Amino acid sequence: MTVTRFAPSPTGYLHIGGLRTALFSWLSAQHNKGRFLLRIEDTDMARNSEEAAEAILKAFEWVGMSHDGEVVYQSKRFDLYKVYIDQLLAEGKAYKCYMSKEELDALREEQMTRKERTRYDGRYRDFDGIPPEGVSPVIRIKAPQEGVIYFVDGVKGEMNIAASEVDDFVIARGDGAPTYNFVVAIDDALMGVTEVIRGDDHLYNTPKQIVVYNALGFALPNFNHVAMINNEQGKKLSKRDGATDVMEYKAMGYLPEALLNFLVRLGWSHGDQEIFSLEEMVTLFDPAHINKSSSNFNLDKLLWLNAHYIKNMPNSKLAEMLEAFGVDVQGHDRMELLLDATKERGKTLVELAEQINLILSTPTQYDEKAVQKAFKEDAKVILGDFALVLQSQKDALHLPCDYHKTMEVFVETKAIGFGKIGMPLRVSLLGSMTGSGLDEIMAILGVEETVSRIENALKTIQ
RNA sequence: GGCCCCAUCGUCUAGCGGUUAGGAUCCAUGGUUUUCAUCCAUGUUACAGGAGUUCAAGUCUCCUUGGGGUCACCA
Numbered sequence: 081m082t083v084t085r086f087a088p089s090p091t092g093y094l095h096i097g098g099l100r101t102a103l104f105s106w107l108s109a110q111h112n113k114g115r116f117l118l119r120i121e122d123t124d125m126a127r128n129s130e131e132a133a134e135a136i137l138k139a140f141e142w143v144g145m146s147h148d149g150e151v152v153y154q155s156k157r158f159d160l161y162k163v164y165i166d167q168l169l170a171e172g173k174a175y176k177c178y179m180s181k182e183e184l185d186a187l188r189e190e191q192m193t194r195k196e197r198t199r200y201d202g203r204y205r206d207f208d209g210i211p212p213e214g215v216s217p218v219i220r221i222k223a224p225q226e227g228v229i230y231f232v233d234g235v236k237g238e239m240n241i242a243a244s245e246v247d248d249f250v251i252a253r254g255d256g257a258p259t260y261n262f263v264v265a266i267d268d269a270l271m272g273v274t275e276v277i278r279g280d281d282h283l284y285n286t287p288k289q290i291v292v293y294n295a296l297g298f299a300l301p302n303f304n305h306v307a308m309i310n311n312e313q314g315k316k317l318s319k320r321d322g323a324t325d326v327m328e329y330k331a332m333g334y335l336p337e338a339l340l341n342f343l344v345r346l347g348w349s350h351g352d353q354e355i356f357s358l359e360e361m362v363t364l365f366d367p368a369h370i371n372k373s374s375s376n377f378n379l380d381k382l383l384w385l386n387a388h389y390i391k392n393m394p395n396s397k398l399a400e401m402l403e404a405f406g407v408d409v410q411g412h413d414r415m416e417l418l419l420d421a422t423k424e425r426g427k428t429l430v431e432l433a434e435q436i437n438l439i440l441s442t443p444t445q446y447d448e449k450a451v452q453k454a455f456k457e458d459a460k461v462i463l464g465d466f467a468l469v470l471q472s473q474k475d476a477l478h479l480p481c482d483y484h485k486t487m488e489v490f491v492e493t494k495a496i497g498f499g500k501i502g503m504p505l506r507v508s509l510l511g512s513m514t515g516s517g518l519d520e521i522m523a524i525l526g527v528e529e530t531v532s533r534i535e536n537a538l539k540t541i542q
Numbered sequence: 543g544g545c546c547c548c549a550u551c552g553u554c555u556a557g558c559g560g561u562u563a564g565g566a567u568c569c570a571u572g573g574u575u576u577u578c579a580u581c582c583a584u585g586u587u588a589c590a591g592g593a594g595u596u597c598a599a600g601u602c603u604c605c606u607u608g609g610g611g612u613c614a615c616c617a
Contacts, residue, residue, distance in 0.1 A: 087617090088617090089616080089617045091616085091617075121617060122617095123616095123617080124615095124616060124617070126616095127616065127617080128617095177615095181615075184614090184615090188614095192543085195543050195544075196543090196544070197543085197544045197545070197613060198544095198613060198614095199613075218615050219615095236546090236547065236548095239546080239547095240546095241545080241546075242545075244545090245544085245545055245546085245612095245613085247613095249614090250614080250615050252615085253615040254615060255615085257615085259614090259615070259616085259617090260616070260617050261617090264617085279611095280547075280548095280610080280611060280612095281611060281612075281617095282611095282612095282617090283546070283547070283611070283612075284545085284546075284611075284612045284613075285612090285617090305547085307547080307548070307610080307611090308610070308611075310609090310610075312552090312553070314553095314609065314610085315609090315610090316610080316611095342554090345554060345555075345566090346554070346555095347554090347555095348555095349554085349555055349556070351556065351565085352555085352556065352564075352565040352566075353565090353566095354554090354555095354565080354566050354567085371548095371555085372547075372548060372549095373547090373548050373549065373610095374547090374548070374549095374609085374610060374611090375553090375554065375555085376553060376554080377553090378552095378553045378554060378567075378568090380553075380554095380567055380568055381553075381554060381566075381567050381568085383567095384566085384567060384568090385567095387580090391580080423580095424579060424580045424581090425578075425579040425580070426579090435579095454577095487576090491576095497576080498576040499576055499577090500576090501576080502576035502577070503576075503577070505576095506576085506577065506578095512577095512578090513577060513578075514577060514578035514579075515577075515578065515579090516578085516579085517575085517576095517577090518576075518577090
């Protein structure tokens, strides 16, 4: 059975790049009817926070990616890791290193001036003398000293890392707490993970983890290292480039469907297809089609996708989501009409909310240019007449087509063009020259409000 | 700097030795729409450079260049 996992460290929010690797992992599991596990990597007590872990879980909830089983917290498994540390110590596969931080720093500096790769020199690897006093030792694992560490990466292909690139790295700190590369290998093995899908930045951790797998006699999973997502300039994605926190996208009015669709196409493709429902992603996803190269974050495309999903979202669901943006349309008796009239002109829920408010709130000011252009003297007369006509037909006006018919008859009897009434009417109703169709707007507002807005405009605009 | 990875329109990508190098987005133009948006149509734009291998190279090899990752008692 395919078992994948996402293993964030709770040092902050869920990063947009993290969401993509999580999505790939989740899709792999779903596609193969396997399991997708969540593990919180909180071995560094100084850095992690509970709030961060909560925030990450919340983000998963928002996008609708559910995990199987309980969330695993590494901080609760220290006893387990201790067993393996002792085992390696007893077997002579790991050893205590009494080097102080100062000594280590000095060694690094020396190596740097010689332009060498900085690495631990193994001075305590075969040490059997009297340990120095006052130093609580770290535990280091014995990495191979020659040859290569070989593995096949599902994305990158065959990898050969020279053993000289991997030093005897620390598996337990001076205070006994285990370190990342050690516990990742143990947990992935113990949790039965078969497919490790993670960011490119972990590529160099893989040989280290393989050292642990080998020392403990665990079977290797398949590794898949996905290239990074960069900003629009091709540089590392940072907060200055816009939102990196997944939940910021929620706040900006993006739909989870759009975000996921956007992310899945970053580094993965299925021919020419651009639009993928979650179900389609699951059936079509194949890690073999993951790209080797990094990709750039591109807001235009995300916006386009978001607009697409808004347009195709059932109104009832839209209304529900709009609540978070200060718009309550669920009680409005013309909700369907209102959303139909506006959903095609909002690329985000924020913009959609603006469009709705534009219709729902009586204009208090009128766009100057619009007034100049549309509100000529004859326009006022025409508007006044039109208001009278509306009022006289009050009981017959309900649907947009009713209003449309009335307008048609009106311009015909007056022998004027549509533009003569259309523009001034629009400015009266919305205060601006752009917006939804007039028929729809009037139907949403009803005769009373429509007439009131016309009268208001006639009074206000000189 | 050492090691490793990557390289097709501005961006996301298709391509897996023989294609007029395709799609999407963006941009521009036209059409639909009383406006705007949507929608539809059309158009501009790409194989980083150089050597090889081959009858044939975007596709294979090497070099150069450019970009990225990584070198912790962080994850």
